[in-house]
Amino acid sequence: MRRFARPKPLIQILSVIALIALIAIGQYLRLFERAWFNLHTLWQPVSSQSMGLDKYQVVLEAQEIAGLDDDISALTxxxxxxxLFTVTNKNSELIELSLDGRILRRVALVGFGDPEAIEFISADTYVVTDESQQRLIKIHLEQGTTFVDAADAEQMTIGVHLGGNKGFEGLAYDSEGKRLFVAKERDPMLIYEVRGFPHFNPEKSYSVHVINNPKRDAGMFVTDLSSLQYDERSGHLLALSDESRLIMELDVNGRPLSTLSLGMGRQGLKKNVPQAEGIAMDDDGTIYLVSEPNLFYVFKKPAQP
Known part of the structure; x- marks a missing residue:
């Protein structure tokens, strides 16, 4: 009887190395945590407090935002x-968009360095981030405004984890709690909670408190953060990841509740969302998304029967 040859030691070693590499890649991409979450949701009843992001479907996909030479970043x-409002960071501009992705007006941003995010605070009032210097800049924007100069604006700097190009990528605002959430893209990936900025009454003294929770943030099974959105109705935070092609819903304790995939074949998408940069949500719960190179998306949750 002919004996089968045993695998050579070299093949065994290469197989072990390949397995270790696959495990390392899976760990880096947080695939195991993501798979466990998806499996867990199969038998765990959906929380009544959840927004149910997995139910959303795309109704406008990859529409080009015509008339722009520079890539846009962020959305509010x-x-x-x-x-809607977004910003460009090469030739810095603030861009107002209609809800179907058309440019309504453009406002020059002077002295803003590297603007990466914008967030609506109240009527005519917004906060813009400067990623390179980790500045938060409060601006006023009236109907006739044609340019905004950072030198004339109230601003603050969060001088932590400085260096590189992995700074503030996203903003979200809780108008009731007067909290500004600031997303640091990665290395490390963090969500700061800023209280006391922007300041609303110049006649009163104020202090600024910056809070972060690395343990909570480590529970997010994504590899980067591109944008944030705060839902006033539920008190939950939406976190957008470009690299993981995912939107996560986080409860008040930072626990993931639901996800919206930005991959081909999911949520009705015909193609992958190439590089998601900004997320916003209107009063009806419609989700708007912008992606480089200047693509516009709209997601809606179907009405319940």
């Missing part, structure tokens, strides 16, 4: 104007 919804 203005409930007063019922429009």
């Amino acid at each position: 919804y203005d409930p007063v104007r019922r429009s």
